[in-house]
Amino acid sequence: MITLDEFIKGVADQFEDTDPSEIKADTCYHELEEWSSLVAMTLVAYVKIEFNQTLSGADIQKARTFEDLYKIICSK
Numbered sequence: 001m002i003t004l005d006e007f008i009k010g011v012a013d014q015f016e017d018t019d020p021s022e023i024k025a026d027t028c029y030h031e032l033e034e035w036s037s038l039v040a041m042t043l044v045a046y047v048k049i050e051f052n053q054t055l056s057g058a059d060i061q062k063a064r065t066f067e068d069l070y071k072i073i074c075s076k
Contacts, residue, residue: 002050007070010050014042025067049051 003012004025012023018034029035044055047069053076055069063069 001074004067004070007073008020008066009044011043011069014046015039023066024063025070028064029066029069030064043069 008023008025009020011019012020015023015032015034018032022032040057040060043060047053047055051073053073055073059069059072063072
């Protein structure tokens with residue numbers, strides 16, 4: 001399993017138009033200007049490839065921050 005910091009770096013790569021410095025563990029990703037259903041799908045694909053885990057729509061809605069998402073992935 002990768003660390004939270006490694007996860008944040010990987011997630012930041014999924015956001016093309018957002019400055020990576022805005023992507024932190026406590027960032028509320030739903031509030032990012034770039035956040036959209038397309039970015040959500042990209043994030044789901046990233047998690048599937050990197051972690052071999054499937055994030056559901058409910059997981060994405062339940063989590064508020066990137067750290068919340070990381071914890072969900074780690075708990076699967």
